[in-house]
Amino acid sequence: MADQPDDTTARDSSGNADEDPQVGRPSPTSKQDLLDALDDVLATTGGPIATTSEVAERVEIKERTVRMKLSELADDGRVATRKIGSGRVWWPIEPDDQGTEDPDK
Template sequence: MPYDERDETTKRFTRKFSDEDFLDAVRDGDDAGLTTRDVADAVGCKYRTAHARLSDLAEEGRVGQRKVGSVLLWLPTEEQ
């Protein structure tokens, strides 16, 4: 779940990991791209969290993605 911490004052969930955490992991990764598991391990989050956040970032055009066989790889965009 991308919202891992609950603010005790507002009772709302807040993001435990920033967008920059995911963007940095993708930027610092292999030029061929990183799997979701690679990014999750680099950030220190669960696979589901990484996949959800990377999907959101891809929709915003902040990370790229490429499918190789059945594997989805995440890539930095040229803007980064």
């Protein structure tokens, strides 16, 4: 039997890397990757907001990881968020923007 490489990176059902809850390793997706994915969703849909699942589809990692990283970006003042029903929507904000206004107004 051949030796198998020791791959401790967690994979989702489609084989994509995600954070490994066993060892606490972060996902390889950076905050900038999420900002780029958010911009891509907005450009594709033509809308002012994106859902967590839309962004997760672009970066191909689990929604919980995307939600956590987008929350960090919100704490950093780089995106704004609003709870809609049981989910959240996100939109980028400019550094001088307060991010408190609803983009649908």
